[in-house]
Amino acid sequence: MELIVAKNYFDMSRKAANIISAQMILKPDSVLGLATGSTPVGIYDQLVEWYQKGDLDFSRITTVNLDEYRGLSPENEQSYHYFMMQHLFSRVNLPAEKHFLPDGMNPDSDAECRRYKGIIDSLGGTDLQLLGLGHNGHIGFNEPSDSFARDVHLVSLTEQTIEANKRFFASADDVPRQAYTMGVGTILQAKKILLAVSGAEKAKALQQVMSGPICPQVPGSVLQLHPDVIIVADEAASALI
Numbered sequence: 691m692e693l694i695v696a697k698n699y700f701d702m703s704r705k706a707a708n709i710i711s712a713q714m715i716l717k718p719d720s721v722l723g724l725a726t727g728s729t730p731v732g733i734y735d736q737l738v739e740w741y742q743k744g745d746l747d748f749s750r751i752t753t754v755n756l757d758e759y760r761g762l763s764p765e766n767e768q769s770y771h772y773f774m775m776q777h778l779f780s781r782v783n784l785p786a787e788k789h790f791l792p793d794g795m796n797p798d799s800d801a802e803c804r805r806y807k808g809i810i811d812s813l814g815g816t817d818l819q820l821l822g823l824g825h826n827g828h829i830g831f832n833e834p835s836d837s838f839a840r841d842v843h844l845v846s847l848t849e850q851t852i853e854a855n856k857r858f859f860a861s862a863d864d865v866p867r868q869a870y871t872m873g874v875g876t877i878l879q880a881k882k883i884l885l886a887v888s889g890a891e892k893a894k895a896l897q898q899v900m901s902g903p904i905c906p907q908v909p910g911s912v913l914q915l916h917p918d919v920i921i922v923a924d925e926a927a928s929a930l931i
């Protein structure tokens with residue numbers, strides 16, 4: 691694991707965007723694994739700025755997102771689909787048929803897991819997977835548990851995650867209780883992983899991810915097993931390293 695320490699959120703965003711941009715320039719038909727949440731917003735803004743300047747081209751890129759809430763449609767402003775449209779997809783020349791997320795509205799969750807895994811497999815996995823880190827060490831929606839889930843699966847969100855995510859909803863009661871997520875096996879299949887972390891409240895989780903035991907109670911610790919992980923963390927998040 692390689693740690694790059696950034697001064698602050700803005701610097702973290704630029705450094706992480708530089709790594710994604712390098713990937714896109716070196717391999718213009720890259721498959722990018724993408725994340726939602728507060729962390730990547732600055733990264734997407736930076737990529738959009740470089741696209742607008744003519745430095746980046748998304749026309750041959752394909753994207754697959756880590757996760758999506760079950761029960762939310764793409765039109766729902768709280769869905770991850772909507773988030774991605776707002777922050778990236780509608781702002782760059784990524785063809786509509788080349789971005790993928792789990793379908794939160796599929797009534798058959800087993801079929802949806804199979805369908806989404808099939809898409810990722812047919813693309814040959816991701817070239818670069820962008821990840822954020824939960825306060826509890828989760829990656830995607832792989833929550834602390836007694837075992838690792840390998841493939842795309844449906845999860846019940848922990849109270850801690852519902853609490854952390856309620857800022858995007860009218861109240862905690864409105865946060866969906868279930869979500870689809872890539873499993874840790876899917877995430878580890880990425881050729882390269884970029885973990886972006888910002889803020890003092892993530893410092894403990896980042897310490898556990900980097901130097902704690904590899905265990906499903908800290909799902910991000912599994913990244914220690916991957917041969918090519920770059921962590922871009924701001925000074926606050928890396929304070930305990």
Ligand code: F6R
Pocket residue numbers: 724725726727728729730756757821822823824825828829830831
């Ligand atoms: C989002 C995702 C989550 C977030 C994590 C951190 O697609 O998979 O694992 O990356 O919850 O969220 P923020 O960035 O909002 O602190």
